[in-house]
Amino acid sequence: xxxxxxxxVLAAAEEQEAEKRRSVTVEKxxxxxxxxxxxxxxxxNPPAAAGLRxxxxxxEAKLRALARDNTQLLVAQLWELPAERAGGxxxxxxxxxxxxxxxxxxEKPPPRPRPxxxxxxxxxxxxxxxxxxxxxxxxxxxxxxxxxxxYRRAGGDPARAWLAEVPEGADPEEDQFARLRREKRERVAxxxxxxxxxxxxxxxxxxxxxxxxxHPTGHQSREELSHVARVARVSTASLGRFQPRLPREPAxxxxxxxxxxxxxxxxxxxxxxxxxxxxxLLRDMGSKKPVLNITRAVNKQLRQEEAEAAxxxxxxxxxxxxRGRRQ
Amino acid sequence: xxxxxxxxxxxxxxxxxEKREPKLKENTKNAMxxxxxxxxxxxTEVLKDIYAVKKPFAVLYKKxxxxxxxxxxxxxxxxxxxxxxxxxxxxxxxxxxxxxxVIGRMFDYHVLxxxxxxVEKFVSLKDVKNSKCPEGTKPMLIFAGDMFDGNEEYxxxxxxxxxxxxxxxxxxxxxxxxxxxxxxxxxxxxIYMRSYKVLLKKSGCKIPRxxxxxxGPSLDLVMRRTHxxxxxxxxxxxxxxxxxxxxxxxxxxxxxxxxxxxxxHMQKQDLSKLQTRKMKxxxxxxxxxxxxxxxxxxKKSKSG
Numbered sequence: 001x002x003x004x005x006x007x008x009v010l011a012a013a014e015e016q017e018a019e020k021r022r023s024v025t026v027e028k029x030x031x032x033x034x035x036x037x038x039x040x041x042x043x044x045n046p047p048a049a050a051g052l053r054x055x056x057x058x059x060e061a062k063l064r065a066l067a068r069d070n071t072q073l074l075v076a077q078l079w080e081l082p083a084e085r086a087g088g089x090x091x092x093x094x095x096x097x098x099x100x101x102x103x104x105x106x107e108k109p110p111p112r113p114r115p116x117x118x119x120x121x122x123x124x125x126x127x128x129x130x131x132x133x134x135x136x137x138x139x140x141x142x143x144x145x146x147x148x149x150x151y152r153r154a155g156g157d158p159a160r161a162w163l164a165e166v167p168e169g170a171d172p173e174e175d176q177f178a179r180l181r182r183e184k185r186e187r188v189a190x191x192x193x194x195x196x197x198x199x200x201x202x203x204x205x206x207x208x209x210x211x212x213x214x215h216p217t218g219h220q221s222r223e224e225l226s227h228v229a230r231v232a233r234v235s236t237a238s239l240g241r242f243q244p245r246l247p248r249e250p251a252x253x254x255x256x257x258x259x260x261x262x263x264x265x266x267x268x269x270x271x272x273x274x275x276x277x278x279x280x281l282l283r284d285m286g287s288k289k290p291v292l293n294i295t296r297a298v299n300k301q302l303r304q305e306e307a308e309a310a311x312x313x314x315x316x317x318x319x320x321x322x323r324g325r326r327q
Numbered sequence: 328x329x330x331x332x333x334x335x336x337x338x339x340x341x342x343x344x345e346k347r348e349p350k351l352k353e354n355t356k357n358a359m360x361x362x363x364x365x366x367x368x369x370x371t372e373v374l375k376d377i378y379a380v381k382k383p384f385a386v387l388y389k390k391x392x393x394x395x396x397x398x399x400x401x402x403x404x405x406x407x408x409x410x411x412x413x414x415x416x417x418x419x420x421x422x423x424x425x426x427x428x429v430i431g432r433m434f435d436y437h438v439l440x441x442x443x444x445x446v447e448k449f450v451s452l453k454d455v456k457n458s459k460c461p462e463g464t465k466p467m468l469i470f471a472g473d474m475f476d477g478n479e480e481y482x483x484x485x486x487x488x489x490x491x492x493x494x495x496x497x498x499x500x501x502x503x504x505x506x507x508x509x510x511x512x513x514x515x516x517x518i519y520m521r522s523y524k525v526l527l528k529k530s531g532c533k534i535p536r537x538x539x540x541x542x543g544p545s546l547d548l549v550m551r552r553t554h555x556x557x558x559x560x561x562x563x564x565x566x567x568x569x570x571x572x573x574x575x576x577x578x579x580x581x582x583x584x585x586x587x588x589x590x591x592h593m594q595k596q597d598l599s600k601l602q603t604r605k606m607k608x609x610x611x612x613x614x615x616x617x618x619x620x621x622x623x624x625x626k627k628s629k630s631g
Contacts, residue, residue, distance in 0.1 A: 038493055044476060049515070060541075075505065079502065105561065
């Protein structure tokens with residue numbers, strides 16, 4: 001008897017549980033897609049057209065029922081998230097949201113990393129690191145801690161700078177105060193110039209043009225110009241074969257087999273030249289003297305390296321000069 | 328601060344510019360609500376209600392602006408640049424397009440997508456005499472209907488609406504504060520937008536039972552013209568910088584059952600010198616040790 005009672009009680013309890021669960025469960029054909037980071041739910045089920053196409057009040061009730069079901073499912077998902085009590089034991093229950101999954105377009109393009117300024121490059125090269133400065137400096141004359149810059153700064157009181165010493169080799173008639181003011185103005189101007197140069201460099205780096213050597217600059221050498229002319233000639237649809245030549249331009253400067261590596265002599269060309277070449281080859285093979293003069297080769301290599309180093313140094317110097325002129 | 332040929336002279340100006348420059352993690356998108364040259368009462372009411380929903384991330388322009396978004400976008404782009412808003416809602420009314428709303432978004436201060444919607448029925452916040460939820464509540468968004476996935480235009484509209492009504496992106500949310508839900512249903516070429524206040528009722532179990540109360544603006548919309556961004560521009564706007572991607576931890580793997588495996592990389596070990604279990608019987612006795620040392624006794628004997 002008691003056993004039956006227990007079973008009854010258990011069954012009743014289970015039914016109660018199911019009853020409670022029923023109030024929060026919703027039946028749907030297709031599962032909804034959730035993006036909890038955005039508090040978003042997407043219902044792919046086609047809405048019950050019958051009820052919704054009817055009159056307005058019926059439609060409102062149907063829409064509200066649909067919304068209620070969908071919201072119930074979304075809230076159920078949100079309640080599944082790991083929750084904690086914010087602000088200690090008595091605070092509100094707060095759920096930790098995951099990252100939003102639905103990809104939305106950005107407002108602005110992502111920031112481009114800006115190239116380092118001249119000082120930053122130098123500091124990186126030398127290993128100089130940024131030292132944090134204190135905001136207050138001890139002022140000896142005022143015997144207190146004053147700010148480094150700004151209102152009532154240490155050593156900035158203009159009444160204090162009543163004396164300006166004439167340095168060793170300077171002109172005694174020169175106005176020292178005017179000189180100090182002029183130098184400050186020059187320093188400020190130089191800093192501003194460097195800041196603008198850094199900005200221009202960063203801007204140029206962002207919009208780098210790959211075909212820079214082909215653009216006219218005004219100071220190009222003869223070889224550069226002829227190279228550019230050659231490239232322009234070949235940049236047609238028929239690779240320059242039907243381009244008319246200017247009145248005094250030499251015809252066919254380079255044959256199809258131009259270049260060091262892919263040059264092939266024609267088969268039936270100069271017979272005498274071929275004969276002399278073959279005899280020379282046999283002579284070199286037979287002789288005892290080595291063909292390669294090692295000392296001459298080494299000297300040539302050394303001279304080439306020196307020339308390259310000098311050219312690079314000269315280019316750097318000329319570039320520095322050019323930067324000042326060309327902005 | 329790339330475009331600053333003039334350096335900002337005050338800290339406030341510097342903060343202002345820093346807020347507007349492109350960042351890794353972006354600000355919440357602001358919306359600008361603009362009235363056209365011939366906006367009527369309905370459209371004005373719609374704009375005011377949407378402003379109330381989107382406060383404080385919206386700007387409502389009070390004066391009428393005589394522009395046509397679909398013909399000329401320069402004035403919209405100018406406004407967007409001045410007020411740093413990337414979403415806009417433009418309302419107008421004429422005989423051919425009554426109660427017209429143009430909803431759109433910007434990328435880099437240029438128009439990305441624009442969709443024209445007609446308002447067929449509108450119930451304002453004032454007309455529904457129920458209690459409202461506080462300003463600035465993050466709404467729950469629900470989209471119902473298979474049309475939101477089938478049609479390309481509807482898909483963009485869904486993305487636009489999510490962008491518009493999303494609100495700030497938060498890491499955690501107070502569960503009792505989920506009060507507002509915006510429900511969009513797409514049916515028969517119409518889109519029904521309804522807003523409800525959520526009441527969390529006690530149910531037997533942990534999850535509360537939801538009851539909804541009609542609140543807030545409800546709109547019946549019909550899609551008119553669209554001006555969608557080309558695929559490559561859209562893809563460009565979706566591009567996320569690499570720094571935001573979650574970093575994968577190396578040498579950790581998970582299997583299907585939830586077990587976490589880790590890999591440890593060891594140098595080559597000399598297995599002969601490996602210390603296994605200590606067995607007391609095998610411990611070297613002092614006599615053996617001295618024999619190994621080759622006669623040198625461990626204890627130094629004091630001589631003399």
